[in-house]
Structures are given as C-alpha cells and as structure tokens.
Amino acid sequence: MVNVHVPKAIFTTFLVSLSLLLLTFGLELYSLNRLVSKANWVEHTNQVLLRLENILSILKDAEVGQRGYLLTNNPEFLNPYNGSYQQVLQSYQQTRTLTRDNLSQQKRLDTLRQLIIKRFAILKQTIALEKKGEPDSAKAIVITQRGKYLMDSIRALVNRMETEELRLKEIRYDQVKTSSVATPIFILFASFLAILICIVAYRITKKEIIKTLSLHQQLAQSNQEIQQTNLELRRAETNLKLLNATLEVKVAERTAYLSQAKDELNTLNQELFRQNEKLNRVNTDLDNFVYAASHDLKAPITNIEGLVNLIKESECYQDVEARELIDRISISGTKLRNAIEDLSVVIRVQNQVELVAEQIPVAEILEDICISIADLLQASQVQINLQTDPDAAIYFSKKNFRSILYNLIHNAIEYRAYERLPKILIVTEKIPGYTVLSVKDNGLGFNPTKKDNIFTLFKRLHNHVEGSGVGLFIVKRMMDNAGGRVEVESEVNAGTTFRLYFPV
Incomplete structure (x- = not known):
C-alpha cells in the first residue's frame, strides 16, 4: 500500500469544502x-x-x-x-x-x-x-x-x-x-460553490478517478431518487383516478336521489294544490251558507221585534208575568240580532281583499273613536292616554286600523275592574322591521296559560261580563291578513297589554 502525502494546503482545502x-x-x-x-x-x-x-x-x-x-x-x-x-x-x-x-x-x-x-x-x-x-x-x-x-x-x-x-x-x-x-437558487449557488471547491481540491490532489467515482455515485443516487419519485407519482395518479371514479359514482347517486326527491315534491305540491282548491270550495260554500242564513234570519227577527213592540203597547204588557216574558223575548231577539251582525262582520273580515295602506294618524283616529263612544267613556269614567313616537309611523288600512283600535279600547272597558278607576295607555314605538302599537289597561286580566284562547271566535274568558267574543278575533285576523302579528301579556286582577306589530 502506497502512502500518499497530503499537503497542508490540500488538507485545508478539503476541510473548507467539507465545512461548506x-x-x-x-x-x-x-x-x-x-x-x-x-x-x-x-x-x-x-x-x-x-x-x-x-x-x-x-x-x-x-x-x-x-x-x-x-x-x-x-x-x-x-x-x-x-x-x-x-x-x-x-x-x-x-x-x-x-x-x-x-x-x-x-x-x-x-x-x-x-x-x-x-x-x-x-x-x-x-x-x-x-x-x-x-x-x-x-x-x-x-x-x-x-x-x-x-x-x-x-x-x-x-x-x-x-x-x-x-x-x-x-x-x-x-x-x-x-x-x-429563493430556496432552489440558494441551494444551487451553495452547491455550485461547494462543487467548485471540490473540483479545485480534486485537481490539486490529482485524484480525478476518485472524483469521477464520486460523481458516478451521486448520479446513481439521483437516478434512484428520480425513479422513486416517478413511482410515487404513478401511485398518486392511480389513487387520483380511483378517487375520481368514486366521486363520479357518488355524484350520480346524489343526482338520482335529488331527481327522485324533486318528483316526490312535485307530487306533494300537486296534492297540496288539490287540497287547497277543495278547502277553498268548502270555505266558499260555508261563507255563502252563513251569509244566506244571516240574511234570511234578519227579517224574522225584525218581525219578532215589531210584534214585541206592539205587545208592549198593548194592555197585556201591564201584567207582571207577561211583561217579564216579553222582556226576555226582547232581550233574546237583541242578542240574536247582535250575534248575526257579529257573524256578518266575521264574514267580511274573512273575505276582505288587501286594502291600500296609508300612514295612520293615530291621535286623529283615537279622537274619532272617543267621540263615537262618548257615553260609554263617561259611564265607565275611563282615562285614555296616548304616547306616540314621531319616528314610529304606521302604514296600514285606515278603516281596519280604526276597527282594531276600537275593539281593543272597547275590550279594555268591558273587562275593567270596578273597584278602581279604569285606565288605558296607548304607546307607539319603533323596532327593527316593525312599528309596535301597545294598548295597556288595568282591568281584570286573565290567567296567562289561557292567552292562546282569547283570539278564538266567540271565546270569552269572563262569563260574568257581557261580550260577543268576536272583537279580538277580528283584531288578530286583520293583523294576520296584513302580515303583522299580535302578542298579549296579562296578569289576573292586574291588567292586560296587547302589542301589535305592523310591518314597515
């Protein structure tokens, strides 16, 4: 074995190359x-x-x-x-x-x-x-x-x-x-510098054979890495094809499911349309029947009232027992007439087409209502206060708004507490998406668990108070028809608050 002397410069060159x-x-x-x-x-x-x-x-x-x-x-x-x-x-x-x-x-x-x-x-x-x-x-x-x-x-x-x-x-x-x-450029530059130093070192040491073998080894390693990379790329391509095929199957299945669901929905919509037509025919027949019945009953009631008035003017009315019976007949006739009129109002509300909305002058309508029921206000000694927000404008049918406010005020007076002075507070306020009209009283109130029943037609929560049970039904129906809603809060013997939400 021949010992090769390595000069200090060559050793330093290799050391620097290795460090780099x-x-x-x-x-x-x-x-x-x-x-x-x-x-x-x-x-x-x-x-x-x-x-x-x-x-x-x-x-x-x-x-x-x-x-x-x-x-x-x-x-x-x-x-x-x-x-x-x-x-x-x-x-x-x-x-x-x-x-x-x-x-x-x-x-x-x-x-x-x-x-x-x-x-x-x-x-x-x-x-x-x-x-x-x-x-x-x-x-x-x-x-x-x-x-x-x-x-x-x-x-x-x-x-x-x-x-x-x-x-x-x-x-x-x-x-x-x-x-x-930047990374490849930097690596390329550093690698080039290192190779350059190695080449200089190899030339100095005149060991071209070792350098060549080293280069061959590096080339073989690079080829092996390239082959390994190509193999991984082929595997990834195969997996991607399998994934695409799976996705295509799932998309086809999803499309078929959606198509079937669409067909079923169309069938259900057609059935719903037929049921709605049937319900509309039934409602029309019912409205016609109620209208005819109320119209046909008005004439007999008028005749009965006329006969009762004639009897009251006759001598038999002087008899106490006969007078009591005649008064009962008169009261019953009046109740029947009022019931028919309430029924007619309900029919008009049910069949009412959409009315033109306009800005409501709340104070003006309240004054008009107070004038129309002045005798009732004086007899009940009720105090009505109005607090309006200038920014809380209400756009609604003026006719329907008057009917709503009239029914709420009349309801508050009917169900007042006789042991205290009745008070009614009317407030308007603005919230996102709505103008809210609140009508608050200090009357009898009711059990909050029964608030879902107060808007039912002919439903009254206090049997000892005279009433038809129609007013609140009309209020809710008019609000529903206009896209609004009604909320109610109440406490027994403390009063009731109705909140009406008018869309803006």
Whole structure:
C-alpha cells in the first residue's frame, strides 16, 4: 500500500469544502423546513375554509328538512335535520381549534355559535309545533322571518371569516412562492460553490478517478431518487383516478336521489294544490251558507221585534208575568240580532281583499273613536292616554286600523275592574322591521296559560261580563291578513297589554 502525502494546503482545502457542504446542507434543510411550514399554513387555511363551508352546508340541509316536514308532515324529511346540530358543533369546534392563533376569528366564532344556537332553536320549535299538531303556530314563526334573518347573519359572518382566511391564504401563498423560488437558487449557488471547491481540491490532489467515482455515485443516487419519485407519482395518479371514479359514482347517486326527491315534491305540491282548491270550495260554500242564513234570519227577527213592540203597547204588557216574558223575548231577539251582525262582520273580515295602506294618524283616529263612544267613556269614567313616537309611523288600512283600535279600547272597558278607576295607555314605538302599537289597561286580566284562547271566535274568558267574543278575533285576523302579528301579556286582577306589530 502506497502512502500518499497530503499537503497542508490540500488538507485545508478539503476541510473548507467539507465545512461548506455541511453548512449548505444545514441551510438547505432550514429552507426546506420553512417552505414546508408555509405550505402547511396554506393547507391549514384550506381546512378552515372547508369547515366553514361544511357548517353552512349542514345548516342548509337542516333548513330543507324542516321546510319539507312543515309542508308535508312527513318525518322522512327530518333525516337531514336529525343530528345536524351535533355535526355543526363538531365542525365549529374543529374550526375553533384551527383558528386558535387568530383572535379576531375566535371572536367571530363566538358570535357564530350564538347565531347557530338561535337558528337551531327556531328549527326545533317549529318542528315541535308541527309534531304537536299546531302547523299554524309553526308557520306563524316562519312568517316572522326570524329564521331567515339569523341565516342571513350566519352567511354574512361566515363570508367575513372566509374573506379573512382567503386574505391570510394569499399572504401565505405569496410566502410559499417566494420561498420556493429563493430556496432552489440558494441551494444551487451553495452547491455550485461547494462543487467548485471540490473540483479545485480534486485537481490539486490529482485524484480525478476518485472524483469521477464520486460523481458516478451521486448520479446513481439521483437516478434512484428520480425513479422513486416517478413511482410515487404513478401511485398518486392511480389513487387520483380511483378517487375520481368514486366521486363520479357518488355524484350520480346524489343526482338520482335529488331527481327522485324533486318528483316526490312535485307530487306533494300537486296534492297540496288539490287540497287547497277543495278547502277553498268548502270555505266558499260555508261563507255563502252563513251569509244566506244571516240574511234570511234578519227579517224574522225584525218581525219578532215589531210584534214585541206592539205587545208592549198593548194592555197585556201591564201584567207582571207577561211583561217579564216579553222582556226576555226582547232581550233574546237583541242578542240574536247582535250575534248575526257579529257573524256578518266575521264574514267580511274573512273575505276582505288587501286594502291600500296609508300612514295612520293615530291621535286623529283615537279622537274619532272617543267621540263615537262618548257615553260609554263617561259611564265607565275611563282615562285614555296616548304616547306616540314621531319616528314610529304606521302604514296600514285606515278603516281596519280604526276597527282594531276600537275593539281593543272597547275590550279594555268591558273587562275593567270596578273597584278602581279604569285606565288605558296607548304607546307607539319603533323596532327593527316593525312599528309596535301597545294598548295597556288595568282591568281584570286573565290567567296567562289561557292567552292562546282569547283570539278564538266567540271565546270569552269572563262569563260574568257581557261580550260577543268576536272583537279580538277580528283584531288578530286583520293583523294576520296584513302580515303583522299580535302578542298579549296579562296578569289576573292586574291588567292586560296587547302589542301589535305592523310591518314597515
């Protein structure tokens, strides 16, 4: 074996070359780690966007299930709704974990959670009412568009969160592009410098054979890496093809399911249309019957009242027993006439077409009502106070508004507490989407558990007070026809407050 003397300069050259190679390798690892880290942040943003879209998608499916159930009362439509709340919370928690480093997104998520809870509360309430056999109550909640407002708020909030994530994604993607360009250049330059030093060293040592063998080994290693990369690319391509095929099958199945659901929905809509036509015919026949009956009864009642008046003018009216019987007949005739007139009013309200809305002069109409019932106001000694908000304008049918306010005032006087001076307070105020008219009295009040019955036709909660049970029915029907709503609060022997919500 021949000992080769290595000069100090050659040893120094190799030492410097080795140091530069190690430094280059370390910097290369550092650059690659930065590149991978920035790429992971881009993927992190994609995961946040995916979770946000998943929350919206599940909410939409839950809404579709609720609407289908409310329309058909078919429990199968609740399949998308069942379990959706837990799914949304799961996606929400994943999003919260992913964005724990972003304080602004965490605050938005706090707001989003409250909106989701409120939206699911409305869905649950309407479905529960439908299951209890109260579809009108469920639809009344839907008509308030509170659920739509919450859903629009959720969409807007999610859009803001997605905009923030897309902004971060753009920044991180720019960083990835910068790193992906700078890293190869740096590695290329450092590698070139190291190779140059190695070449100089090899030329100095005149060991071209060792250098050649080393280059061959590097080339073989590169070829092996390329082959391995090609193999992995082919595997990824195969997996991608399988995934595409699976997705195509799922899309086809989903399309077929949606087509079938659409056909079923069309069938249900046609059946609902036929049932509505049948119900309209029944209602028309009923209205015609009630109108004919009330019209045909007016003449006999008029005749009876005329005969009673003639009898009162005769000598037989002087008899005490006969007078009592005749007075009973007269009172019964008056009640029957009032009942027929109330029935006629109900029919007019039921068949009333949409009237032209105009700005209501509340004070002017209140004054007109007070003049028309001046005798009743004086006899009952009632005090009526009006507090109006200049910004709370009411746009409604003037004729119907007068009827509503008249019935509420008349109702407060009828059910007054005789042991105290009756008071009525009328207030208008402005809230988002509505102008609210409140009518508060200090009368008899009623048990709050019975408030759902007070708007029922011919229903009276106090039998010792004279009344037809029609006025509050007319109030609610007129408000429903105009797209408004009525709320009532009451306490026994403390009074009642009616709140009427007029759409703006």
